[in-house]
Amino acid sequence: MSDTDGRADGRRGFADLLLDLRVQAGLSQEELAERAGLSVRSIREIEAGRVARPRKDSVRLLASALGLQDPSQFLAAAGHGTGRRVVQPSVVSVADPAPTGLRWRGTRPIPDGLVGREQELFELEGLLRQNRLVTLVGPGGVGKTELALAAADRFSGADTTVVVVDLTTVQRDAAVPSAILDAFGTAPGTSDLDDVLSGRRPGDLVIVEDNAEHVLDGVATVANRMVRSFPGVGVLVTSRIPLGLPDEVVRRVQVLAVPANDENFEEIAASPAVEMFCRRVARVRPDFVLTPANAPTVARLCRRLDGLPLALELAAARAGSLSVEAILAALDDRFRLLSGPRRFGAPHQRTLADTIAWSVDALSDAARQLLYRCSVLGSPFTLEAVAGVCTGDPIDGLDVPMLLAELVEKSLLQPVLEFEQLYGTRYKLLETIREHAYAGLSSQGSDLVEFRDRAVTWCSTYVEGLEGAWSSPDRDRRYRAAHANSALFEVALERAVELGEWDVAARIVLGFRIAWQYQASVAESGIRWATLCAAQVSDKEISGRLLAIAGRLSSLTGDIRGARRHYEEARTLIPGETEMGLVARGGWVSSGSHLLDTQSLAEIPALVDDARKHGDVQRSATVQATCGLALLRWGRLVEAKELLLAWEAALVNPGVYPDEIAYMALSRVDLELGNLAEARHWAVLARDSQASDDPERTKVAGCLAMVEFHDGRYDEARALLDQADADIRGHRGYFDYLVMLYRSRLARAAGEVEQARVSIRDAVNRLLLEGRVVYLLEVLPEAVAVLHALGRSDAGDALCGQLLAWQRSMDPPMLPTAWAVLQESCESASAADGWPEPDPAAAVQRLANDVLTALS
Numbered sequence: 001m002s003d004t005d006g007r008a009d010g011r012r013g014f015a016d017l018l019l020d021l022r023v024q025a026g027l028s029q030e031e032l033a034e035r036a037g038l039s040v041r042s043i044r045e046i047e048a049g050r051v052a053r054p055r056k057d058s059v060r061l062l063a064s065a066l067g068l069q070d071p072s073q074f075l076a077a078a079g080h081g082t083g084r085r086v087v088q089p090s091v092v093s094v095a096d097p098a099p100t101g102l103r104w105r106g107t108r109p110i111p112d113g114l115v116g117r118e119q120e121l122f123e124l125e126g127l128l129r130q131n132r133l134v135t136l137v138g139p140g141g142v143g144k145t146e147l148a149l150a151a152a153d154r155f156s157g158a159d160t161t162v163v164v165v166d167l168t169t170v171q172r173d174a175a176v177p178s179a180i181l182d183a184f185g186t187a188p189g190t191s192d193l194d195d196v197l198s199g200r201r202p203g204d205l206v207i208v209e210d211n212a213e214h215v216l217d218g219v220a221t222v223a224n225r226m227v228r229s230f231p232g233v234g235v236l237v238t239s240r241i242p243l244g245l246p247d248e249v250v251r252r253v254q255v256l257a258v259p260a261n262d263e264n265f266e267e268i269a270a271s272p273a274v275e276m277f278c279r280r281v282a283r284v285r286p287d288f289v290l291t292p293a294n295a296p297t298v299a300r301l302c303r304r305l306d307g308l309p310l311a312l313e314l315a316a317a318r319a320g321s322l323s324v325e326a327i328l329a330a331l332d333d334r335f336r337l338l339s340g341p342r343r344f345g346a347p348h349q350r351t352l353a354d355t356i357a358w359s360v361d362a363l364s365d366a367a368r369q370l371l372y373r374c375s376v377l378g379s380p381f382t383l384e385a386v387a388g389v390c391t392g393d394p395i396d397g398l399d400v401p402m403l404l405a406e407l408v409e410k411s412l413l414q415p416v417l418e419f420e421q422l423y424g425t426r427y428k429l430l431e432t433i434r435e436h437a438y439a440g441l442s443s444q445g446s447d448l449v450e451f452r453d454r455a456v457t458w459c460s461t462y463v464e465g466l467e468g469a470w471s472s473p474d475r476d477r478r479y480r481a482a483h484a485n486s487a488l489f490e491v492a493l494e495r496a497v498e499l500g501e502w503d504v505a506a507r508i509v510l511g512f513r514i515a516w517q518y519q520a521s522v523a524e525s526g527i528r529w530a531t532l533c534a535a536q537v538s539d540k541e542i543s544g545r546l547l548a549i550a551g552r553l554s555s556l557t558g559d560i561r562g563a564r565r566h567y568e569e570a571r572t573l574i575p576g577e578t579e580m581g582l583v584a585r586g587g588w589v590s591s592g593s594h595l596l597d598t599q600s601l602a603e604i605p606a607l608v609d610d611a612r613k614h615g616d617v618q619r620s621a622t623v624q625a626t627c628g629l630a631l632l633r634w635g636r637l638v639e640a641k642e643l644l645l646a647w648e649a650a651l652v653n654p655g656v657y658p659d660e661i662a663y664m665a666l667s668r669v670d671l672e673l674g675n676l677a678e679a680r681h682w683a684v685l686a687r688d689s690q691a692s693d694d695p696e697r698t699k700v701a702g703c704l705a706m707v708e709f710h711d712g713r714y715d716e717a718r719a720l721l722d723q724a725d726a727d728i729r730g731h732r733g734y735f736d737y738l739v740m741l742y743r744s745r746l747a748r749a750a751g752e753v754e755q756a757r758v759s760i761r762d763a764v765n766r767l768l769l770e771g772r773v774v775y776l777l778e779v780l781p782e783a784v785a786v787l788h789a790l791g792r793s794d795a796g797d798a799l800c801g802q803l804l805a806w807q808r809s810m811d812p813p814m815l816p817t818a819w820a821v822l823q824e825s826c827e828s829a830s831a832a833d834g835w836p837e838p839d840p841a842a843a844v845q846r847l848a849n850d851v852l853t854a855l856s
Contacts, residue, residue, distance in 0.1 A: 014077045015049040019105070019185050021066050021074075022047075026108045028166075035065035048182065053079045103156070106164025106183055106208070109149035115279065115309075116256050116272020117147055124151040124251065128206065128234055131249045132227040135237040138253035139411040139430060140355035141310025144238040145210050147253060152206050152236060159201075164208045173218030180207065180222065193222075200232025212239040213410075214362070220245055240359055240411040252411075255430065256307035262296035273307035274298055280316030281324075294324060301328045306430040311352055334435060356436040359412055366394045370403045371412055372444070375437035376451045378487025380416045380426040385485045388458040389451060423484040452495045459485075459492035460504060463511025470514065471618050471655035482515035486522050489515075493529050502536040506546060509533050513549045523553040531566070544573025548584040555591060558770035564591040577610050579619050585610075586626040593630035594772045596840040598811070601634060608643065618657075621650035625662040632665055632672075633774045634812040641669045658689035664703045664735070671710060672816050680707045702739040709742055710817075718746055737763045737775055744782055745821075753789045760786050761855045764848050773841045776848050777806075777814050781822035783851045788825050795854040800826035802847055805835035810843070 022032050022043075029043045036043075038058060046054055054062075059078045063071035114121065127134050128151060136144045152162045165183040170176060177193050184196050197205070207226070212219040220243040226233045227247050237243060242250045256273040268274055269290055277298060281288045290298060301324060305311040311334070315327050322330070334352065360368060373390035374381065383404060391397045404427065407413035412433055416426040429437065442448045462482065469478045482489075489512055496505040509529050516526035527550045534546035551566035570584035585607050592600025604627045611623035628643030644666045650656045663686035671679040683703045690700050705720035724739040740763035747755035763779045780803055787796035803822055807814055808831055814822065837843040 014054070014079075015047050016185055017074070017077050018043075018062065019047045021068075023105055023108070025066055027066075028107060032062070032065055036061040038062070044182075047185065056080045103161045104153075104164075105162070105185065107145075107149065107166060107210075108164075109146060109153050114143070114146055114150050115276040117143070117150070120147060120251075120253070121151055121154060124148075125154050127249055127251065128152075128155045128236065129203075131247075132231075132233070133223055133235045133237070133243075133245060133247050134249045134251065135239055135242050136253050137239055137242055137250055137411060139255075139308070139414075139433065140240060140359055141308050141352070142253050142255055142411075143309040144253050146309075148208050148210065148236050148238045152208050156206060157203070160203055161205050162208065163205070164210060166210050167215055167219065168211045170215050170218075173215050173221070176215055176218035176222050180209075183207075194229075197226065197230040197233050200230060202232050203234070204232050206234045206236060209235065209237045212237050212243070213241045213359075216241055216243060219243060223248075241409055256302075256309060256312070258303045258307040259299040262299050265292045265295050268295045268299045271299070271302065273302040273305075273312060276309060277302055277312045277316050280313050281319040284317060284320035288319065297324050297328055301331070304328065304331050304431060305334075306432055308430060308432055310355060311432055314352055334432065352432060353436070356433055359410055360436065360440070363410065363412075364403075364406070366399065367403045367406045367410075368440075370395055370400070371407055371433075372437045372441040372447075373451050374407075374413070374427075374429060375434045375441055376448070376455060376491060378491045379428040379434065380484070381428075381488055382424060382426055382481075382484050384481075385458070385488050386427075388462075389454045389488070423480055426484055452491065455488060455492045456495050456499075456501075456504065459489050459508050459512075463508055466511050466514075471616065473655075473657075475514075475657070479514045480518055482512060483518045483522075486512075486515065486519075486525070490525060497532070502533060505529070506533040506537045506542055509549065510542070510545060513552075516549075516553055517556060523556045526550075526553045527557070527562075540573045541575070544570045544584065545580045548574065548580050548587065551584065551587045551591070555587065558772075560591050560594045560771035563587060564595060564597075567591055577614065579614070579616060582607070582611055582614060582619055582623050586623045589630050590626050593633045594774050596773055596812070596844065600630065604630065616655075617650055617653045618655050621647045621653075621656050622659075624650075625659065625665070629661070629665045632669055635815055636812075637669050637672055641666065641673075644669065658685070660686040660690045660700055663689060664700065667703055667707065671706060674816075676707070676711055680711070683707050702735050702742070705742055706738065709745065714746060714749065717742065721746070737767050737772070737779060740766065741779055741782055744786060748782075748785060748789055753786070756786045757790060757855055761852065764851055764855075768845065768848050768852075773844050774812065776844050777812070778818045780844075780847060780851060781814065781818045781825070783855065785821055785825040787854055792854060793828075796825065797829040798832075799847065799851060799854070800829035801832035804829065804831040805833075806843070809836040810840055 022029070025032075027035070029047070033043045036058075038061060042058065056075065056078075059075055059080060060071065063074045066074075068074055124134070124136075124147065136148055138144050149164065152164075156162050163180075163183050165180050167176070167179060170179045181193055181196070209219055209223070216239065219237060219239075223235050223237065223243060224245050224247070226235050227245075242248060256276060257271055258273045259268040259271045261267065274290065274295075278288065278290050301315065302312065305315060315331075318327050360371065363371065370386070370390055373395075374386060377385055377389060383401060386404065387397050387400045391400065395403065404413065408415055408427070412429075414428050414430065416428050420426075438448075441451070462485075466478060466482060469475045472478065489508060493505050493508060496502075496508065509526070513526070513530075516523050530546045530550040530553070534543040534550070537543050537546070547566045547570035551563045551570060554560075554563035554566055567584050567588035571581070571588055574581040574584055576582070576585055585603065589600045589603050589607060592603075608624055608627055611620045614620050614623075624643045625647040628640045628647065631637075631640035631643065644662060647659075647662050648666065651658060663682050667679045667682035667686060670676075670682060683700075683706075686703055687700050701720045701724035705717045705724065708714075708717035708720060721739055721743050724736075725743070740759045744756040744759035744763070747753070747759060760779065760783050764776065764783065767773070767776050767779060780799065784796050784800045784803065787793070787799065800822065803814070804826065807819065807822075813819070
């Protein structure tokens with residue numbers, strides 16, 4: 001500084017001092033202005049060095065707002081000292097070495113701003129070390145800024161300067177360089193960006209350019225020059241749209257993971273979306289904690305908000321005056337509810353509506369209209385559905401792929417990557433964006449009605465194209481393509497029912513029936529529609545066909561009693577020799593075998609005879625395989641193998657295709673008969689006939705694990721069960737109980753008794769829940785062995801006596817592998833009295849409930 005009045009170099013010196021003190025305090029210019037009672041413009045002018053000598057009262061206000069204990073030096077730096085010579089507090093320029101605390105310029109990360117982002121943070125830190133230009137892309141409110149700031153903070157070392165450039169208020173592309181210079185603390189209007197960037201060593205400087213989407217060309221131009229001309233500079237950009245540069249590495253920031261269900265408290269508590277919501281609620285309600293009582297409501301709330309951090313934050317802010325239940329109930333008008341109070345951040349991110357509108361308003365007219373129209377499709381949906389339902393002025397069908405790409409690029413549409421090989425390319429709208437788009441479509445006169453009606457027409461035409469798919473070589477591809485649009489079929493059915501067009505709804509359900517079977521999680525919707533339409537259509541045979549579909553889907557979802565009920569009614573309405581009649585009868589036999597109903601067993605000969613007379617070889621083979629599996633459950637191993645081999649022989653016919661379930665049944669039969677080599681042969685065929693990316697791999701992995709176990713290859717069996725365990729967490733399948741059963745057998749063999757107890761208890765629980773009573777006869781002998789291993793011999797012997805009595809007096813008998821386990825565990829037990837019992841299913845369920853008590 002000058003020795004006279006402090007003005008020669010003091011103007012710039014005080015500007016740097018104020019900037020450094022503000023940054024150290026973690027304040028933005030707006031926040032400092034609010035604290036000091038000054039205008040933002042005044043702060044900006046002082047920090048830019050454009051004010052020669054700030055007013056003394058303004059400097060005092062700034063000192064107070066910054067919390068300075070002794071403001072004398074601060075006043076002296078501004079030219080208001082008492083002596084001739086002022087000692088300037090040290091102010092470090094960006095280019096010079098500095099303590100770590102002074103090497104961050106601009107907004108700092110919030111200490112607890114990130115939740116559930118550890119993996120992304122780790123990956124992003126690595127990307128910054130390996131790449132010069134990284135862009136974080138995602139929808140508004142997804143948390144790009146906090147992730148970028150946290151990554152820059154983690155990446156930066158003692159010799160790294162981080163400069164954060166907030167581009168929110170920059171209105172023109174040409175102003176981007178000036179905004180960067182301002183962030184460095186240089187005077188606006190200068191052209192010394194090259195000087196600021198030159199001479200940097202790699203890792204010495206990271207520039208974070210935040211909120212770049214509205215000045216994309218300007219940011220891209222400067223970023224390209226930085227990475228091409230200044231090798232010591234790293235650039236991290238946040239934007240809703242990629243820059244489109246050749247050196248750019250793009251990472252999409254996803255919403256926070258939400259709970260998959262409302263029941264499991266541990267899973268709900270572990271959800272990042274739930275954790276963030278609870279943290280933010282605690283800021284306004286310190287007494288709030290997640291409990292088993294409120295967890296289901298919190299889980300539903302987080303799902304409704306898509307796990308979008310901004311929406312979670314705004315909803316949590318309402319918890320000071322509303323209960324979580326009230327917030328959830330008010331989400332039907334989410335944009336009104338989530339309108340504040342948020343007084344910080346970019347202006348377009350202070351309400352949820354502003355955040356979405358910021359992106360939507362920047363779209364071309366055609367892209368905006370496509371976004372609006374996609375809101376009626378449900379989620380997810382395919383390009384085929386968009387082209388079929390959403391075209392028409394101003395959208396040309398040939399432009400749909402390009403427009404979808406624009407919506408994805410601008411983070412308004414999300415590609416669905418899960419099971420992409422199975423179902424092809426799909427897209428989804430976040431619920432928040434969908435509601436905004438739906439409101440936009442609703443505001444356009446009759447457009448909403450028109451496009452909902454189009455959905456009905458398109459789905460009706462689509463299912464006509466599925467006729468004959470069951471026997472076609474590409475049936476899996478065709479049905480999976482249909483399944484990919486299952487959400488749109490929901491929309492069409494809702495509209496058809498709203499119009500009272502029950503026959504149309506029934507045709508859609510009948511045509512779509514197989515597609516619902518590809519994913520158990522959506523099969524429940526098919527049950528609802530099938531039973532609803534069955535009760536409304538006048539044609540009794542159509543009603544019966546719909547109920548047969550409901551029976552099949554009920555079996556898939558684990559509701560065996562519901563399946564039995566639907567099949568029972570269906571077989572009274574459909575001629576038994578027709579294709580759907582055979583389906584209903586086969587389902588009735590299968591569900592009855594699960595429930596130990598001897599009438600089902602008696603139906604098999606006539607059903608097989610009628611199936612063999614049927615003209616459709618595929619249907620005939622399927623019925624025989626179904627009956628073979630039912631006979632396996634009843635311990636009729638030789639008869640079961642005969643029917644299953646008849647199915648296998650039918651594979652030489654056109655239109656008859658391999659089915660992993662039938663191959664698995666053959667493997668089980670030979671395993672029970674002691675033919676280990678043949679069991680392995682069938683298990684391998686089951687594996688080879690299943691799609692490599694089928695989401696329900698549990699059944700095949702479990703089948704192979706059984707073979708490996710009985711071959712003494714325990715390590716191989718354990719590896720397959722580990723694979724199957726991972727699949728079980730995502731769905732409920734036919735043979736999950738076998739995975740749990742063999743997990744128990746392996747654990748018991750290894751002396752891991754507690755693991756065996758947990759596994760066999762879970763297997764019993766699962767079978768009781770689903771009503772698959774017959775399989776309990778395989779599991780209960782293992783429970784006896786586990787009880788003995790636990791030292792609970794009295795309970796083990798008591799259960800063993802009951803099972804010995806069953807084997808002596810009841811039907812079906814235990815399968816050989818289960819019987820062998822029981823005999824090994826029951827040397828001291830004798831058969832219980834009081835058998836046979838009149839209700840076999842009730843007797844087995846009673847034993848299972850006793851086991852749960854003993855294992856608790």
